[in-house]
Amino acid sequence: MYISQSFIPILKNNPSEAKIKSHQLMLRVxxxxxxxAGIYSWLPLxxxxxxxxxxxxxxxxxxxxxxxxxxxxxxxxEIWKExxxxxxxxxxxxxxxxxxxxxxxxxxxxxxxxxxxxRASVKSxxxxxxxLYHIQWKFRDEIRPRFGIMRCxxxxxxxxxxxxxxxxxxxxxxxxxxxxxxxxxxxxDLTAIPMAADTGPIGGNLSHEFIILAETGESKIYTDKRxxxxxxxxxxxxxKALENLRKKYEEFYSVTDEKFDKDEFEKxxxxxxxxxxxxxxxxxxxxxxxxxxxxxxxxxxxxxxKKDFVKMGSYGIGVSRLVGAIIEAKYDExxxxxxWPISVAPYDVGIIPMINKNDNSALEKANKINFELKKNxxxxxxxxxxxxxxxxxxxxxxxxxxxxxxxxxxTDGDLIEFKEIGKETQKLDITEITxxxxxxxxxx
Amino acid sequence: MYISQSFIPILKNNPSEAKIKSHQLMLRVxxxxxxxAGIYSWLPLxxxxxxxxxxxxxxxxxxxxxxxxxxxxxxxxEIWKExxxxxxxxxxxxxxxxxxxxxxxxxxxxxxxxxxxxRASVKSxxxxxxxLYHIQWKFRDEIRPRFGIMRCxxxxxxxxxxxxxxxxxxxxxxxxxxxxxxxxxxxxDLTAIPMAADTGPIGGNLSHEFIILAETGESKIYTDKRxxxxxxxxxxxxxKALENLRKKYEEFYSVTDEKFDKDEFEKxxxxxxxxxxxxxxxxxxxxxxxxxxxxxxxxxxxxxxKKDFVKMGSYGIGVSRLVGAIIEAKYDExxxxxxWPISVAPYDVGIIPMINKNDNSALEKANKINFELKKNxxxxxxxxxxxxxxxxxxxxxxxxxxxxxxxxxxTDGDLIEFKEIGKETQKLDITEITxxxxxxxxxx
Numbered sequence: 001m002y003i004s005q006s007f008i009p010i011l012k013n014n015p016s017e018a019k020i021k022s023h024q025l026m027l028r029v030x031x032x033x034x035x036x037a038g039i040y041s042w043l044p045l046x047x048x049x050x051x052x053x054x055x056x057x058x059x060x061x062x063x064x065x066x067x068x069x070x071x072x073x074x075x076x077x078e079i080w081k082e083x084x085x086x087x088x089x090x091x092x093x094x095x096x097x098x099x100x101x102x103x104x105x106x107x108x109x110x111x112x113x114x115x116x117x118x119r120a121s122v123k124s125x126x127x128x129x130x131x132l133y134h135i136q137w138k139f140r141d142e143i144r145p146r147f148g149i150m151r152c153x154x155x156x157x158x159x160x161x162x163x164x165x166x167x168x169x170x171x172x173x174x175x176x177x178x179x180x181x182x183x184x185x186x187x188x189d190l191t192a193i194p195m196a197a198d199t200g201p202i203g204g205n206l207s208h209e210f211i212i213l214a215e216t217g218e219s220k221i222y223t224d225k226r227x228x229x230x231x232x233x234x235x236x237x238x239x240k241a242l243e244n245l246r247k248k249y250e251e252f253y254s255v256t257d258e259k260f261d262k263d264e265f266e267k268x269x270x271x272x273x274x275x276x277x278x279x280x281x282x283x284x285x286x287x288x289x290x291x292x293x294x295x296x297x298x299x300x301x302x303x304x305x306k307k308d309f310v311k312m313g314s315y316g317i318g319v320s321r322l323v324g325a326i327i328e329a330k331y332d333e334x335x336x337x338x339x340w341p342i343s344v345a346p347y348d349v350g351i352i353p354m355i356n357k358n359d360n361s362a363l364e365k366a367n368k369i370n371f372e373l374k375k376n377x378x379x380x381x382x383x384x385x386x387x388x389x390x391x392x393x394x395x396x397x398x399x400x401x402x403x404x405x406x407x408x409x410x411t412d413g414d415l416i417e418f419k420e421i422g423k424e425t426q427k428l429d430i431t432e433i434t435x436x437x438x439x440x441x442x443x444x
Numbered sequence: 445m446y447i448s449q450s451f452i453p454i455l456k457n458n459p460s461e462a463k464i465k466s467h468q469l470m471l472r473v474x475x476x477x478x479x480x481a482g483i484y485s486w487l488p489l490x491x492x493x494x495x496x497x498x499x500x501x502x503x504x505x506x507x508x509x510x511x512x513x514x515x516x517x518x519x520x521x522e523i524w525k526e527x528x529x530x531x532x533x534x535x536x537x538x539x540x541x542x543x544x545x546x547x548x549x550x551x552x553x554x555x556x557x558x559x560x561x562x563r564a565s566v567k568s569x570x571x572x573x574x575x576l577y578h579i580q581w582k583f584r585d586e587i588r589p590r591f592g593i594m595r596c597x598x599x600x601x602x603x604x605x606x607x608x609x610x611x612x613x614x615x616x617x618x619x620x621x622x623x624x625x626x627x628x629x630x631x632x633d634l635t636a637i638p639m640a641a642d643t644g645p646i647g648g649n650l651s652h653e654f655i656i657l658a659e660t661g662e663s664k665i666y667t668d669k670r671x672x673x674x675x676x677x678x679x680x681x682x683x684k685a686l687e688n689l690r691k692k693y694e695e696f697y698s699v700t701d702e703k704f705d706k707d708e709f710e711k712x713x714x715x716x717x718x719x720x721x722x723x724x725x726x727x728x729x730x731x732x733x734x735x736x737x738x739x740x741x742x743x744x745x746x747x748x749x750k751k752d753f754v755k756m757g758s759y760g761i762g763v764s765r766l767v768g769a770i771i772e773a774k775y776d777e778x779x780x781x782x783x784w785p786i787s788v789a790p791y792d793v794g795i796i797p798m799i800n801k802n803d804n805s806a807l808e809k810a811n812k813i814n815f816e817l818k819k820n821x822x823x824x825x826x827x828x829x830x831x832x833x834x835x836x837x838x839x840x841x842x843x844x845x846x847x848x849x850x851x852x853x854x855t856d857g858d859l860i861e862f863k864e865i866g867k868e869t870q871k872l873d874i875t876e877i878t879x880x881x882x883x884x885x886x887x888x
Contacts, residue, residue: 007511007574009565033561036520036548041561044511067451067488072598073517073581074538074550076480091543094518096550098597099535099585104480106518106540117477117485121453130451137517137581141543154516 001347002384003395007044009033010395020216021333022324023148029338029398031323038145038153045346045399046323050156052344053188053322054135057158060184064176064237066131066160071113073137077103079112082296089201092140094153106139109202111292111314114161118310119298125165128300128310129173133160135319149320150280151218156320162313165300167289170311174206174287175242177315181210181283182232187444188322189341190329192282193227194249198258202314204288209256211279214328221279222260224252224269280325287313331400337422338400343444347381348437349373350396353407355386362407369405369416369430376434378441380405397421403437445791446828447839451488453477454839464660465777466768467592473782473842475767482589482597489790489843490767494600496788497632497766498579501602504628508620508681510575510604515557517581521547523556526740533645536584538597550583555646555736555758558605562754563742569609572744572754573617577604579763593768594724595662600764606757609744611733614755618650618731619686621759625654625727626676631888632766633785634773636726637671638693642702646758648732653700655723658772665723666704668696668713724769731757775844781866782844787888791825792881793817794840797851799830806851813849813860813874820878822885824849841865847881 009030018024026032031046042050058068074096080086094106107113114132122130135158145152162173178194185192190212197209211221227249235245253268255261265274290309293299299307318325331338342348351370353362363384370380381401383392389408396404406417406425415427418436428436453474462468470476475490486494502512518540524530538550551557558576566574579602589596606617622638629636634656641653655663671693679689697712699705709718734753737743743751762769775782786792795814797806810826817824825845827836833852840848850861850869859871862880872880 004570005509007513007565007576030565033564035516035557035560036518036522036546037544039516039518039520041516041557042514043561043565044513047512047514050514065449068491069451069488070486070491070494072479072483072485074480074483074583074598076483078480094540094542096538096540098538099587100481102480113479113485116479117487120477121451121474121487126448132451139518143543154518 001380002382004384006381008399009043010398018148020147020150020328021331022150022327024333025327025331025338025398026148026324032149038142038151040149040152040154048346049323049340049344050320054156054158054319056187056343057184057317057319058135060180060187061133061158061160064131064180066133068134069117069132070134071107071110071117071136073106073139074104075107075113077105079116079296080105083112083115083292084295085112085201092142094139094141108138108140109314109316110134110159111161111202111312112296115292115296115298115312118163119296122163122300124301125303128163128165129169130163131160131173131176132163133158133315147216148324150324152320155318158317158319160315162315163310164312165302165308165310167311170287170289170313172239172242174285174313175246176237177285177313178208178246179232179235179237179242181285181315181317184317185210185212185282186231187343188326189343189444190282190326191228193223193254195221195223195254195256196259197256197284199286199288202286202288203291204286204313206287208285209281210283211256211281212325212329213277214280214325215278216328217278217280219279219281220257220260221255221275221277222265223254223275225273225275227252227254280321280328281318282322282325283315283317285313285315332422335397335422336394337397339402339421340400341444342402342440345402346399347401348378348441349380349403349405350399350401351380351382351405351407352389352392352396353382353384354389354409355384357386365407369407372430372434376438378434378437405433445824446826448828450825452843453487454842462592464591464594464772465775466594466771468777469771469775469782469842470592470768476593482586482595484593484596484598492790493767493784493788494764498600498602498763500631500787501628501761501763502579504624504631505577505602505604507627508575508624510577512578513561513576514578515551515554515561515580517550517583518548519551519557521549523560523740524549527556527559527736528739529556529645536586538583538585551580552582552584553646553758553760554578554603555605555756556740559736559740559742559756562607563740566607566744568745569747572607572609573613574607575604575617575620576607577602577759591660591768593764596764599762602761602763604759606759607754608756609746609752609754611755614731614733614757616683616686618729618757619690620681621729621757622652622690623676623679623681623686625729625759625761628761629654629656629726630675631787632770633787633888634726634770635672637667637698639665639667639698639700640703641700641728643730643732646730646732647735648730648757650731652729653725654727655700655725656769656773657721658724658769659722660772661722661724663723663725664701664704665699665719665721666709667698667719669717669719671696671698724765724772725762726766726769727759727761729757729759776866779841779866780838781841783846783865784844785888786846786884789846790843791845792822792885793824793847793849794843794845795824795826795849795851796833796836796840797826797828798833798853799828801830809851813851816874816878820882822878822881849877
């Protein structure tokens with residue numbers, strides 16, 4: 001793709017209204033545009049990143065046997081009255097009256113709606129477990145939306161729901177999402193730590209927030225450093241293995257603000273392992289048993305002839321928020337260099353040909369290289385404008401494709417100036433370049 | 445996938461509330477569930493079909509150089525006041541007040557919002573043309589929603605917008621979408637005819653509706669039968685070629701109700717070529733020049749130093765509605781057989797093993813066959829329940845995978861009972877079966 005034809009409106013300077021680096025970068029390189037307070041449009045560059053994140057989230061949900069559905073954004077107030085949350089939810093719920101004066105709302109979450117779907121469809125324990133998820137826009141009418149898409153009003157979220165016959169089975173489902181989340185964030189090149197958390201308006205008594213460290217984060221966290229060395233490698237999807245994985249993580253003290261207990265922290269964590277810092281919540285999982293199924297009458301026939309309410313959990317990942325979270329983790333604002341993980345990068349490579357008024361030879365070389373890259377499914381952005389070299393590099397550093405190819409006066413023969421963004425230039429031929437990028441893409 | 449594990453809640457009988465066959469089938473096989481008047485959840489079977497349609501729509505947009513963005517569902521009333529449509533739009537617009545008492549609305553269409561994005565980003569004629577599209581939920585507060593997802597309130601739509609420097613260039617963009625729509629509907633195995641249409645609340649003076657024939661359609665159409673023999677094959681994306689393509693279609697009389705003129709119809713179409721019938725609108729394209737760019741001040745610098753308002757068009761495809769439209773076109777309600785085009789089928793094959801209480805051998809054979817199919821990226825649904833044969837066939841006929849594999853007592857050796865849905869059974873070995881399906885998938 002040529003930059004001149006793309007819809008990537010880049011600003012010369014950092015926008016003054018943006019206080020944190022993800023918001024700055026996203027406005028600066030035209031990933032988003034605010035349309036009203038806390039509501040954004042996603043322009044092509046931002047859209048591409050979000051779609052790649054969505055795809056990874058979806059693949060990891062499918063791997064644990066969750067089935068995708070799609071619930072509407074507008075819900076009836078009736079089901080929220082059944083669960084008892086309609087009055088409780090407060091002003092963050094966007095309440096709407098339709099032309100017939102019916103009370104509707106823009107869903108901030110979907111426990112009620114999915115319970116309504118379940119109770120109409122599933123009658124027997126034989127059909128359990130059921131894991132259902134959807135990826136849909138939500139709305140929370142924040143009083144003070146800020147930090148761009150990190151704390152906005154309309155946001156894109158994956159929310160999943162599990163339905164089981166017993167607490168024991170339900171915890172098995174919970175643990176499937178636990179590992180699925182670890183794997184999802186790893187593919188996004190993020191170290192997200194599961195932390196014991198409060199359940200808030202969702203309810204229940206078991207909950208983990210998945211948090212990545214960031215100075216600009218809004219969650220205060222207290223943790224044993226050694227938890228960062230853990231991973232889920234080698235754990236399969238069997239019940240016992242998943243139990244052990246969660247135990248392994250829970251051995252280390254790791255909580256958010258609301259769960260923090262100073263004495264416990266100091267008792268359980270030796271001084272040099274203590275970490276008090278801030279983080280960004282990127283996922284949140286809950287187990288709440290029959291909190292919704294009981295008032296809403298979602299029961300199944302048991303094998304003995306009795307009935308029981310199903311045991312439910314819910315599992316969220318902030319898909320649009322993750323775009324910002326990755327920038328917070330990866331953007332070097334001092335040097336104005338963004339480096340997207342290749343799994344979600346808007347482009348794999350940026351090609352920067354030096355173009356002079358009367359000399360198009362560098363652009364022609366760029367086209368030839370792009371032709372080879374395309375054959376290998378490598379997606380490149382070519383800066384075909386006649387700006388000077390340093391402003392081109394600056395622009396490409398902000399866009400953040402993980403590799404750059406520079407075609408200058410010195411470029412002749414088969415060797416091409418190639419570099420990993422922010423690192424030293426190497427001279428490689430096109431086959432070496434495509435192999436290098438393909439290899440990295442396959443690993444991610 | 446096993447039916448017993450899937451979330452496909454099938455009804456024994458046709459639901460009485462559904463008046464047209466797409467609505468009947470979609471409720472019957474659990475593709476959708478109504479959550480409130482005119483608002484539906486998409487369950488896994490319906491979701492899979494809709495996502496496949498979305499993918500085809502997206503690919504055909506990308507082929508003409510349109511770039512994907514994503515605008516929010518909730519818009520500010522301010523831009524609609526700028527264009528003058530806020531008061532005009534009437535009660536179909538879902539109007540919302542947020543907690544700060546700001547006037548918001550759920551977007552029924554996006555001319556204003558995309559014009560706002562354009563005017564903030566593009567300053568020069570050098571960046572034109574721009575073709576932008578998004579695929580997003582829309583809301584129209586119908587007074588009497590009916591026919592399931594065919595005339596509902598919350599619906600999924602692809603809408604694209606073109607920005608050009610002159611009428612002439614803008615018509616080139618218009619014609620790109622014209623061919624793109626013909627190709628999109630063809631890949632969905634639909635014959636959609638472009639018909640001169642009224643522009644309604646979108647405005648402008650050039651417009652085509654793309655309509656497929658259906659007795660249950662809400663659009664009355666008057667056309668010259670010979671238009672059904674036309675196609676876009678061999679037309680490339682050059683200006684002249686696209687002009688000729690549109691001329692070729694416009695040679696035949698073909699209009700919707702509002703544009704109908706009896707005298708003209710009878711003069712232009714010989715009696716035996718006249719067709720008066722009903723159809724379903726699946727796409728609608730508009731050219732409206734500076735209707736929005738002028739009041740909203742979306743102008744660009746011209747080469748001579750002057751400025752001019754950009755010339756715009758808009759181009760919609762009803763993605764969720766297409767699911768229903770395909771059913772209206774393909775469902776044989778007499779025999780209760782649905783046959784999805786393979787390009788959008790929820791599954792490629794249904795496998796029906798005869799399972800007795802003490803004999804699992806047919807299910808084991810089904811698993812072996814499924815293993816081979818999977819290796820070839822063929823997606824099968826296995827009916828692993830212990831229902832009787834005829835009810836299994838009935839169910840699979842409604843689900844509508846285009847092929848069926850039947851594993852009964854007679855199945856032994858390498859030959860498998862295989863049939864195209866609704867046709868005669870053949871005996872083929874697994875290699876012949878996979879080749880047959882792969883071949884069809886590649887063509888579509």
